Amino acid sequence: MKTTSFEEIESKVDSLLKELGIQKPAVNPSAIARHLGLDVIYQDMNSDGISGLLAIKGGRSVIAVNKDDRSRRQNFTIAHELGHYMLHYSPEELFVDYGSKNGLTVFYRANLSNREETEANVFAANLMMPKFMVESKIKESDQAYLSEEFVSDIAEEFQVSQLAMTYRLQNLGLL
Numbered sequence: 057m058k059t060t061s062f063e064e065i066e067s068k069v070d071s072l073l074k075e076l077g078i079q080k081p082a083v084n085p086s087a088i089a090r091h092l093g094l095d096v097i098y099q100d101m102n103s104d105g106i107s108g109l110l111a112i113k114g115g116r117s118v119i120a121v122n123k124d125d126r127s128r129r130q131n132f133t134i135a136h137e138l139g140h141y142m143l144h145y146s147p148e149e150l151f152v153d154y155g156s157k158n159g160l161t162v163f164y165r166a167n168l169s170n171r172e173e174t175e176a177n178v179f180a181a182n183l184m185m186p187k188f189m190v191e192s193k194i195k196e197s198d199q200a201y202l203s204e205e206f207v208s209d210i211a212e213e214f215q216v217s218q219l220a221m222t223y224r225l226q227n228l229g230l231l
Contacts, residue, residue: 082215085134098123108133139179
């Protein structure tokens with residue numbers, strides 16, 4: 057499995073957003089998934105800690121999302137699974153079938169690495185909070201110091217949690 061640099065992930069996300077004409081927050085990962093030919097379904101995961109998964113249903117790629125999660129968590133989950141789809145999915149790759157539930161056959165890649173999970177999270181953060189959009193909002197605000205209130209406001213505009221926005225600002229070196 058090829059390792060993807062964080063810069064390559066950012067570039068891939070920026071190209072996708074440009075292709076779709078998305079220049080302002082909030083990014084709708086469900087609409088992007090549908091544009092890419094994936095279905096998004098919301099269902100009871102019947103398990104603590106499972107927010108979503110990438111699966112195959114009737115030959116189509118499906119992102120299943122825990123219907124009980126909050127909407128912002130669901131959006132990040134969809135973006136994360138899009139990351140797996142865009143960065144790691146290959147029809148030629150070996151997947152392990154762990155059974156079927158409610159007509160949904162779930163395939164897990166054998167030996168999914170922590171690196172792949174990190175890459176999917178980086179993809180999701182870049183998709184939901186693109187660097188160019190975050191930097192633009194900060195420039196518009198003309199604030200020398202990013203207050204907790206500002207972080208809360210920008211998180212609201214991007215439709216992400218305040219914690220996710222705080223991490224994103226820290227990772228961009230802006231906080």
